[in-house]
Amino acid sequence: MRVIDVTLMMDxxxxxxxATQGSLTMARLIARAQAxxxxxxxxxxxxxxxRVVSLxxxxxxxxxxALDAAQESFMRVYRHLHKYDPSYxxxxxxxxxxxxxxxxxxxxxxxxxxSSLDEAFESGRLNEPVSSDKTESAAILAQERKLLAKAxxxxxxxERQAIVLRDLxxxxxxxxxELLGSSPTTVRSQISSARSKIRAxxxxxxT
Amino acid sequence: MKCPQxxxxxxxxxxxDLPADQMESVRTHLADCTQCFEMAAGFSESRSWFREAAxxxxxxxxxxxxxxxxxxxxxxxxxxxxxLDRIFASLSLRPVFVAAAAAIILLGAVLYGLRSVDxxxxxxxxxxxxxxxxxxxxxxxxxxxxxxxQTAGRDKPRRIRRKAVKTRSDLIARTDPLPLETKQEPxxxxxxxxxxxxxxxxxxWLARK
Numbered sequence: 001m002r003v004i005d006v007t008l009m010m011d012x013x014x015x016x017x018x019a020t021q022g023s024l025t026m027a028r029l030i031a032r033a034q035a036x037x038x039x040x041x042x043x044x045x046x047x048x049x050x051r052v053v054s055l056x057x058x059x060x061x062x063x064x065x066a067l068d069a070a071q072e073s074f075m076r077v078y079r080h081l082h083k084y085d086p087s088y089x090x091x092x093x094x095x096x097x098x099x100x101x102x103x104x105x106x107x108x109x110x111x112x113x114x115s116s117l118d119e120a121f122e123s124g125r126l127n128e129p130v131s132s133d134k135t136e137s138a139a140i141l142a143q144e145r146k147l148l149a150k151a152x153x154x155x156x157x158x159e160r161q162a163i164v165l166r167d168l169x170x171x172x173x174x175x176x177x178e179l180l181g182s183s184p185t186t187v188r189s190q191i192s193s194a195r196s197k198i199r200a201x202x203x204x205x206x207t
Numbered sequence: 208m209k210c211p212q213x214x215x216x217x218x219x220x221x222x223x224d225l226p227a228d229q230m231e232s233v234r235t236h237l238a239d240c241t242q243c244f245e246m247a248a249g250f251s252e253s254r255s256w257f258r259e260a261a262x263x264x265x266x267x268x269x270x271x272x273x274x275x276x277x278x279x280x281x282x283x284x285x286x287x288x289x290x291l292d293r294i295f296a297s298l299s300l301r302p303v304f305v306a307a308a309a310a311i312i313l314l315g316a317v318l319y320g321l322r323s324v325d326x327x328x329x330x331x332x333x334x335x336x337x338x339x340x341x342x343x344x345x346x347x348x349x350x351x352x353x354x355x356x357q358t359a360g361r362d363k364p365r366r367i368r369r370k371a372v373k374t375r376s377d378l379i380a381r382t383d384p385l386p387l388e389t390k391q392e393p394x395x396x397x398x399x400x401x402x403x404x405x406x407x408x409x410x411x412w413l414a415r416k
Contacts, residue, residue, distance in 0.1 A: 066263075168257075193218075
């Protein structure tokens with residue numbers, strides 16, 4: 001039992017060290033990118049691209065829009081990198097940019113009427129991210145994602161942002177509130193409403 | 208708490224988003240209420256489904272294209288020239304030509320200015336008709352000796368204003384033997400007008416009869 005404890009402690013310490021080293025590396029990368037190093041900026045993009053694209057897809061529910069939003073987000077990062085204060089967490093700063101870009105994009109884009117969702121699916125406007133792997137499980141997953149995109153469209157913009165950041169990105173309610181410029185009470189209300197709608201959607205289409 | 212109250216809290220309960228005391232109250236209620244327990248299970252399942260299905264997978268090629276587009280846009284932004292360069296580019300003009308045109312315009316303006324300075328004045332006021340207004344108390348005496356009452360600037364200090372610029376001899380020398388016009392003024396005044404060689408200059412002499 002004691003041996004297990006020691007092993008766990010060692011693993012924990014190693015994990016913390018790796019996390020610290022990772023953040024230090026990222027801080028150095030950001031500093032170099034701020035100094036105009038394009039390679040460092042590219043490395044930074046590689047480090048964050050999956051999270052950025054995922055968040056954009058979750059907020060917009062569309063593959064092409066998500067890639068466009070990710071591109072625009074990194075452009076904004078590049079333009080405003082000199083304003084970034086290293087004493088704050090970079091990922092939080094980046095999240096804020098992505099959320100703002102997605103919000104702008106959603107407003108520019110003509111809003112898809114929920115009553116014509118089926119038409120949207122038929123016309124291919126609501127493409128889900130698809131893997132090149134065409135196995136049966138991938139097809140099922142793709143179907144699940146289609147339904148999820150459909151479920152997300154039943155939410156209001158605020159509800160979608162709140163639940164994506166809370167349930168999918170794993171941010172605390174306070175962090176979500178700060179990111180969205182709202183109060184924790186409002187965010188809780190939006191999360192509650194979104195979870196109820198998703199449950200109702202799932203009960204209707206999947207059970 | 209009763210079931211309707213618990214049902215309202217369940218969406219937040221499944222995400223551990225309630226304060227500790229409310230979490231405990233819901234937990235206690237669920238231990239005894241099968242209906243609410245099943246509802247809570249439904250919320251948990253849908254939340255799990257939502258989280259699992261919402262993991263997108265983008266091809267590396269898509270991400271590489273996205274990064275390449277970002278780099279391209281950055282390069283384009285760096286290549287954006289200054290305002291003047293953009294104007295030259297849009298007009299297909301070379302800066303040297305534009306500078307030469309500007310120099311020619313400037314030179315022309317300077318020459319025109321110099322020519323204007325050399326030009327004699329258009330009008331010469333004769334001394335003979337000097338229009339000195341001699342303010343004397345409340346009256347102004349004009350060159351004919353008439354006294355006219357002052358109407359404005361009564362409180363201003365006394366002053367003598369002269370407009371004559373040429374001497375009598377100068378004017379006589381310039382004056383050609385052009386027809387002399389003599390007009391009889393209706394108000395017992397003699398008006399003599401002399402046209403000089405300069406068409407812009409006419410000498411008008413007003414005198415009492």
